[in-house]
Amino acid sequence: MDTKILNSYNIAKEMYAGHGIDVDEALKKLAEIKISLHCWQGDDVRGFLFKDKELSGGIAVTGCYPGRAGTPDELRQDLEKALSLIPGKHKVNLHAIYADTDESIDLDELEPKHFQGWVDWAKEQGLGLDFNPTCFSHPKAEEGFTLSHPDPDIRDFWIRHCKASRNIAEHFGKELGQPCVTNFWVPDGYKDIPVDRLSPRKRLKESLDEVFREEIDTRYNIDAVESKLFGIGSESYVVGSHEFYMGYAMSRGKALCLDAGHFHPTEMISNKISSILMYVDQLLLHVSRPVRWDSDHVVIMDDELLEIARELVRGDLLSRTHIGLDFFDGSINHIAAWVIGTRNTIKALLRAMLEPVAKLKELELDGDFTSRLALTEELKSYPFGAVWDYYCASQGTPVREEWLAEVKRYEQEILYAR
Template identity: 55%
Template sequence: MTINERYEAAREAYKAVGVNTDEALEALKRIPISMHCWQGDDVIGFDGAGGLSGGIQTTGNYPGRARNPQELMNDMGKALSLIPGKHRINLHASYAIFEEGEWADRDQLEPKHFAKWVEFAKERGIGIDFNPTLFSHPKAENATLSSEDEEIRSFWIRHVQACIRISEYFAGEQGTPCTMNIWIPDGFKDVPADRTSPRARLKDSLDQILSMDYDKTKVYVAVESKVFGIGMESCTVGSHEFYMNYASKNDILCLLDSGHYHPTEVVSDKISSMLLFFDKVALHVTRPVRWDSDHVVLFDDETKEIAKEIIRGGADRILLALDFFDASINRLSAWIVGMRNMQKALLNALLLPNETLARLQEEREFTEQMMLQEELKLYPVGDVWNYFCEINGVPAKEDWFEEVRSYEKEVLLNRK
């Protein structure tokens, strides 16, 4: 059977349980995912940091890491060409691109340092999201926005304010709002004597940052918590409770990263609660293995559950991005697998008879609800996915991997 024939059979199967597959595919096409640039070069960036610090690290030394802006853009462009639909790119401030002989420290970054990224995005008709880079810098060795050193704290306040201006520039050039997410590595390796003062300084820093005049319709400022990091195992200043309360009080976004919570917590259970109190919620979907290890997103149970909550809560209210960095495998393949898996999970959620399942729960018909949920797991979502790939002009099934293999042979392995 051809892909079209298999799709026709799948359409009839889903129609029998009240699901319109054509509508599901149209809905999926309208959901952009922000693809993170840092997977392509192991979070090194272009501003001279040269290596990671701040409680995060990459492992592996697979050949072909992007070494400069053009190589990274080429790799991202190739990956995007093998992912169905129109998406976004997510940049860190450390990926500023300087002219020869030019350099600016992070508190002096300007829109001009990201003009080539705007060109890259415009060529593909995609939007840009942004992140201040408060790690891998001499002034981030101890603390950033919570630092007891006022000179260092002021430096990072200026950096984030500069990033808001750059985010406004992206939004103005692209005609779409830019999500700008703040994450800091501040914390303590051992049990602190004073948790309040660092958090009070972080609150004051954020207050100063947000006191600047900026267009809130163009820039969605978000704050991202973390449960712990390397070297800050006992206390993270920017905890979930801190940021959730700060975001609520100051009308900004609270970003949920699926690797930034205790292993017994799941982000899928948090989304519905957050949407009751916030107009929008930002997500970083990753795959933690026992801790915040940022593995490539798989088509696994938690990714499926996150996708269900996105669809049931309203995909237009979720600002969706991925966040992982694996240097042990082909970096393009990592992007493509992760992005396509997130889309597969969204499609799986769109192909569920969600109203029927909700009604069964409301009527407390849990036996029938369980039966239907389990039977639907073997419905032909793969046939619908392959058709989605075909109508969007990208290879279906595993056929895309041949292009990655050729790119690796012709391009990546020639990078010494």
């Protein structure tokens, strides 16, 4: 290891030790955290089942940066490159439309065999897999409703698809020896103000109950449900609101997914974490960056990302939380987006782990708010960057912006050739 990196690390470690922080132990815990990289950043949410189908369901990708993946092999190759530049061992999050098959099949016909290429690859790479049914960009979703559709035949199609997705996820969990988190999000809603808000929610509840009727061991599959405030085409009403899914998760024993972009523009998910985990066993986070709306910008280390990390660390909630990313930016290098967003998420967790949480809680309990504020502010200028550099180097990944040169080389040799 570079002597400068090591010397800076030892100085930083001594400074943090003055507050009772064991930096080596913090790095061990950090290395155990798996971030789930979303495959859809690599190809602008196109997938491989219906390549010519336009995006729908309130989803839009802007930009036309060259080199997006066009086949499962290309996407896996790009993911390998991104993961080689990110410290730690992580997971990859798949949508159903990313099936690796030459068969012409519909969503309700998917089976584990259609994803065996992903399973074999994940085993080779030492990765876990997460999953999502794809309830958008499909002819049976064009009316804006899926699991809450008034037509029972259309509802049954989506129920079959969601059931098939759980079976695929269970297969992932068994094959890879770690649970697959299967997240259920549907775009159902109205563009304008509805007369009847209740009936679609009743239908959604009944459909979900049918989807989850079969018990699956949580060692293999963990179900999560995800809300949204609004989307393109559902500006006035979304069936699966936050209140709907919070109640559903609590009453049905499911994990609740909080997406950073799925709430009011100034509403933060960090403040919800401690409340929700009092009443549900597990939480799924979709870490994203909304800019005025659910625009899914690449995650930067902003105040909200830091607050999310602090909530998880200060409350000792990491063991009950699954952290996934959810952004798609077609205006920049697709691999760089993964690397920037994932490294920032890990950095934020590291910064939170380098706080003297017990000491800060003691000050708060004693009513010494002056010391609490002074210490939290002074810690912001402590040399966490030196610890981060050491962590990257010890994990065999590039230090600081060194990774960018490798992405640029890969872009010239691989991406532009596409």
